[in-house]
Amino acid sequence: MADFKAEYLACPIRQVISRFGDKWSMLVLFMLHKSDTGTLRFNEIHKLMSDCSQKMLSQTLKNLEHYNLVHREVYPQVPPKVEYSLTETGKSLMPSLLSLVDWALQHFDDVVVKDIVRE
Amino acid sequence: MADFKAEYLACPIRQVISRFGDKWSMLVLFMLHKSDTGTLRFNEIHKLMSDCSQKMLSQTLKNLEHYNLVHREVYPQVPPKVEYSLTETGKSLMPSLLSLVDWALQHFDDVVVKDIVRE
């Protein structure tokens, strides 16, 4: 997350990658998209992505909220309840993201199996 | 680049991100796509992406070749000449990638200016 002035002049790809190209962001967006109700609580997301630590999930959600892709709704209860959902901007990213997912599924053999078979 | 068995079971997003979500891969693909002839030499790419070091460019190209997104053609000359181009698989990724670029352009204000103005 550095050098924004340089990126301002550079390609939009750089902007996307540097902000959402981390290990978990796109996966979180996808989970929210797939959810029936459109919302998920912190622990629900965590269960869906159990290999993501609480810390990383929290960090990822904060980042997505900062960039206005995810909305965070806090209910003043004890124990706390926080619901996450996609914003309109977040929703607008989904077609592109799903397109990437489709590509990955179609080219699974070219790209993924290659690494697994190697062992 | 680890833990492929886990990823095999996981979401295709993970597969894409873990392989091409680095700082330079998508940018290289985009440059090859934009090229008139469809091919670019090492130094040509380097000039287009001058803030990418030789080492990183070399590494990135090697990775993209490994995953069959980029074709590497060596001409046995001195000084050496090596031409890079997109494979069919590489070309097939472009619509999704361009869709992401469009999204970034459309949501520039929501996402990018935010960081720049902050200073």
Added chain:
DNA sequence: TTCCATAGTTACCAAAAAGTTAGAATTGCT
């Protein structure tokens, strides 16, 4: 003979990202 160009590689170091573990905060329940 020394230099040039091209396409890299290598060794070393710094920075960033991610993981682990522990614990904070709240309040009702037992």
Added chain:
DNA sequence: AGCAATTCTAACTTTTTGGTAACTATGGAA
């Protein structure tokens, strides 16, 4: 008093990524 539930945060460590600068190979040209 002690515990449970939920959503985090802090301190620390490890892993991964990226950057710099110097070096290699080749054969023709000056």
